[in-house]
Amino acid sequence: MQDKHLSPLNFVNHITDIIAAIFLGPFVGEPLHLNSSILGIVFVIITIVWNISSYLCFTYSIEDSQIVIKKGVFFKKVIHVPFARIQSIEHSQFVLFRIFDVEKLQINNASKSGSKDQVTLDAVKTYVGAILEEKHKQYENQDIDASDESKQLIVEKTDDKTESETNKAHEYAQYKISTRDIALYTFTSFRVFITMFVIVHITHGAILEVAISLYQKGAGSNIFTLVAFSIMAIILALLLSFIYTMIQLYDFTLVKEGKYLEYEKGLITRSKVRLSTDRIQSVLVEQNIMGKLLKIMTIKIVMASDDNDDDSSQAVVLPILDARKYDDVMSAFFEWLPLKTIEKFNSRKRSIWLFFRNICWILLIIPIVIYFIGWSTLSYVLVGCDIFLFVYIFGNAYFRYRVSSIGLTGDTKDDYLIVSNGFLFKQKTYYVGWHEIQSMHFNSSIFMKRNNLANITVSIRKGNSSKNIEVSYINYEDGQRIYDWYRQ
Amino acid sequence: MKKLPESVKVVWLYSAIITIVVEVIIFTAATIGVKYLDWKYVEYILPVLGTILVISALVDMISIPYRYAFHQYAIYDDRVEIQNGFIFREQATIPIARVQNVDIEQGPILRHKNLYKISIYTSADSHDIDAVTKEESENIKTQVMRLAMEARNAR
Numbered sequence: 254m255q256d257k258h259l260s261p262l263n264f265v266n267h268i269t270d271i272i273a274a275i276f277l278g279p280f281v282g283e284p285l286h287l288n289s290s291i292l293g294i295v296f297v298i299i300t301i302v303w304n305i306s307s308y309l310c311f312t313y314s315i316e317d318s319q320i321v322i323k324k325g326v327f328f329k330k331v332i333h334v335p336f337a338r339i340q341s342i343e344h345s346q347f348v349l350f351r352i353f354d355v356e357k358l359q360i361n362n363a364s365k366s367g368s369k370d371q372v373t374l375d376a377v378k379t380y381v382g383a384i385l386e387e388k389h390k391q392y393e394n395q396d397i398d399a400s401d402e403s404k405q406l407i408v409e410k411t412d413d414k415t416e417s418e419t420n421k422a423h424e425y426a427q428y429k430i431s432t433r434d435i436a437l438y439t440f441t442s443f444r445v446f447i448t449m450f451v452i453v454h455i456t457h458g459a460i461l462e463v464a465i466s467l468y469q470k471g472a473g474s475n476i477f478t479l480v481a482f483s484i485m486a487i488i489l490a491l492l493l494s495f496i497y498t499m500i501q502l503y504d505f506t507l508v509k510e511g512k513y514l515e516y517e518k519g520l521i522t523r524s525k526v527r528l529s530t531d532r533i534q535s536v537l538v539e540q541n542i543m544g545k546l547l548k549i550m551t552i553k554i555v556m557a558s559d560d561n562d563d564d565s566s567q568a569v570v571l572p573i574l575d576a577r578k579y580d581d582v583m584s585a586f587f588e589w590l591p592l593k594t595i596e597k598f599n600s601r602k603r604s605i606w607l608f609f610r611n612i613c614w615i616l617l618i619i620p621i622v623i624y625f626i627g628w629s630t631l632s633y634v635l636v637g638c639d640i641f642l643f644v645y646i647f648g649n650a651y652f653r654y655r656v657s658s659i660g661l662t663g664d665t666k667d668d669y670l671i672v673s674n675g676f677l678f679k680q681k682t683y684y685v686g687w688h689e690i691q692s693m694h695f696n697s698s699i700f701m702k703r704n705n706l707a708n709i710t711v712s713i714r715k716g717n718s719s720k721n722i723e724v725s726y727i728n729y730e731d732g733q734r735i736y737d738w739y740r741q
Numbered sequence: 742m743k744k745l746p747e748s749v750k751v752v753w754l755y756s757a758i759i760t761i762v763v764e765v766i767i768f769t770a771a772t773i774g775v776k777y778l779d780w781k782y783v784e785y786i787l788p789v790l791g792t793i794l795v796i797s798a799l800v801d802m803i804s805i806p807y808r809y810a811f812h813q814y815a816i817y818d819d820r821v822e823i824q825n826g827f828i829f830r831e832q833a834t835i836p837i838a839r840v841q842n843v844d845i846e847q848g849p850i851l852r853h854k855n856l857y858k859i860s861i862y863t864s865a866d867s868h869d870i871d872a873v874t875k876e877e878s879e880n881i882k883t884q885v886m887r888l889a890m891e892a893r894n895a896r
Contacts, residue, residue, distance in 0.1 A: 699828050712865050718865065
C-alpha cells in the first residue's frame with residue numbers, strides 16, 4: 254500500500270477544534286475591541302483550511318519491512334518505523350466509527366523521542382490494522398528466533414517433565430470481567446472520592462452550592478439530616494463512578510494465546526492491544542488496604558511505549574483477582590514468572606520511625622499557621638486536622654514497614670526480583686527479571702551504615718522514560734546480597 | 742575503581758565561582774528592580790532565595806575535595822559501576838548489555854582543561870561520569886560500545 258490517505262472520517266475527530274475556534278473568537282476579540290463574530294468566523298475558516306491541508310499532507314505506506322508516514326503542511330516530515338522495532342499496536346474504535354469499520358491505530362515503537370514522533374493513524378479501515386498486526390507478528394518472531402536460542406535451551410533443561418503437556422496448558426487462557434468484578438473494583442479503589450473531587454472541580458464548586466441550598470431547603474439543619482445527606486451524596490458519587498468504570502471497563506477481556514497477551518475494553522471507545530509477553534518490562538500487583546481486607550488485588554503490566562499515560566505504559570490486565578486464586582491465575586497468564594522466593598528481605602522495624610521522621614515536618618505547618626493567624630475557634634478544627642494527620646502519617650509509616658520487602662527467586666540471571674513497597678495504604682509488588690532491570694542503585698549514608706541499613710533502587714523502563722522502584726531500610730548485608738546478585 | 746583526573750577540581754571550582762557570580766548579579770539586579778516596583782512581599786523573597794542559592798553554591802565549592810575523593814567509576818567486561826559520595830554514599834551498576842548509547846560532551850570550562858563529560862544511557866535512565874581525559878573518553882566509548890554489541894549478540 255503506497256501513500257494512502259486516512260479515512261475522511263478523521264474530520265469527525267477534529268470537530269472539537271472548530272468548536273474551540275468559535276469560542277476563541279470572543280475570547281480574543283473582546284479585550285482587543287474587535288468584532289468577535291467576524292473574528293470567530295475567521296478562526297473557524299483557518300481551522301478548517303488547516304485541517305483539510307494537514308489531512309491532504311498526511312499519508313502512510315505499508316512496505317515490506319516498515320511503515321512510512323509522511324506528514325506536515327509547512328515542515329515536511331517522513332517517519333520510518335521498521336516492523337521489527339514496534340513494541341505494540343493499540344487499536345481504539347469510537348462507537349460511531351464501528352458502522353464504517355474504521356478505527357484509530359497507535360503504533361508504539363518506544364523511541365526515546367516519545368510522543369513527538371509518535372505514529373498515530375487517527376482513522377483507518379480495520380483491515381489496515383490487521384495487515385500491520387500480521388507484519389508485526391512475522392517480524393517479531395524472526396527477531397526472537399535469531400537471538401533467543403540460548404534462552405530457550407535453559408528453559409528446556411529446567412522443564413524435564415512432559416514439556417508438551419505443560420506447554421499446552423499454558424497455550425490459552427481467558428479472563429472476562431463480570432459486573433460483580435466491576436462493582437468490586439469501583440468500591441474498593443478510592444476513586445469515588447477522586448470522582449467527587451473532579452465533579453466539584455470541573456463545575457467550579459457550583460454543584461456544592463446547589464447541594465447546600467438543596468440541603469437547607471429540604472431539611473432543617475440538625476446533625477442527623479447532615480449525616481443522612483452526606484451518606485446520600487457519597488452513594489450518588491459511588492453510583493456515578495460505578496457507571497464511569499462500567500463504561501471504561503465494559504466487556505473487559507484478557508486473552509493469552511501462546512506468547513501473546515491481548516486485552517480489550519470499553520463501551521464508547523473500544524480499545525484493543527495485543528503484545529508479545531517478552532515486551533513486558535514488569536508485572537505489577539497492586540493491593541490497597543480495602544483489597545487486603547477483602548483479599549482481592551489488581552494486576553497491571555508495565556510496558557515501554559511512546560506515551561507516559563497510564564493506559565499505554567501501565568495497563569490494567571486483571572482488574573480484580575481473588576487472592577485465593579492468585580497462584581492459578583498467575584501461572585495461567587504469566588507462566589514465566591516464578592512466584593516463590595528463595596530469599597526475602599524485609600524492611601527493619603526501625604524503618605517505622607524513619608519513614609515517620611522523613612515526613613513529620615508536615616505536622617509543623619499547622620502550628621505555624623496558627624501562630625501567625627492567632628488562636629480562634631477555627632484553630633480547634635486545625636488542631637483536629639493535625640492530630641488526624643499525625644495518626645495518618647504514623648499509620649502510613651507502619652504500613653510501609655509492613656509491606657516493604659525485596660526477594661529473589663533464584664541466583665541466576667534468569668531469575669526475578671520481587672520488589673514490594675507501599676505508599677498511602679497501597680501495596681505495590683513488582684516482578685522484574687534480571688534482563689529488564691536497566692540499572693540498580695545501592696545507597697547507604699554513613700548514618701544508615703552505622704545502623705546497618707541500606708536502600709536499593711531498581712530502574713526499569715516504563716512508557717517513554719524510567720520507573721524507579723525503591724525499597725528502603727533493609728539490612729545492609731541483605732542489600733549487598735541483592736546488589737551482588739545484579740552485578741554477577 | 743578509577744578516580745577522575747585531578748584537574749576536574751579546577752573545573753568544578755570555576756563552575757562554582759561562575760554560578761555564584763551569576764547568582765549574585767541576577768539577584769542583586771532583581772532585588773533593586775523590585776524595590777523600584779514597590780512590590781511588598783517579593784522584596785523579601787528575592788534576597789532570601791538568593792542567599793540560599795549562593796550558600797548552596799558555596800557549599801558545593803567547599804565540598805570539591807570531598808566530592809573528588811569519592812567520585813569513582815569502573816568499567817568491567819559486563820558492567821559499568823559508578824560510585825558517589827561518602828556521607829550519602831551511592832553506588833550504581835549498569836550492565837553493559839543495557840547500554841543504548843554513550844554521549845561525550847564538552848562545555849567551555851571542560852574544553853579549557855581538555856576534559857570530557859561522559860553520559861551513559863540505558864533505555865530508561867542516564868548516568869554521568871563528570872570528567873575524563875580525552876584518551877580515556879575514547880577508550881570508554883569504544884570499550885563500552887564494543888562490549889555492548891558483544892553482550893547483545895551473545896544473548
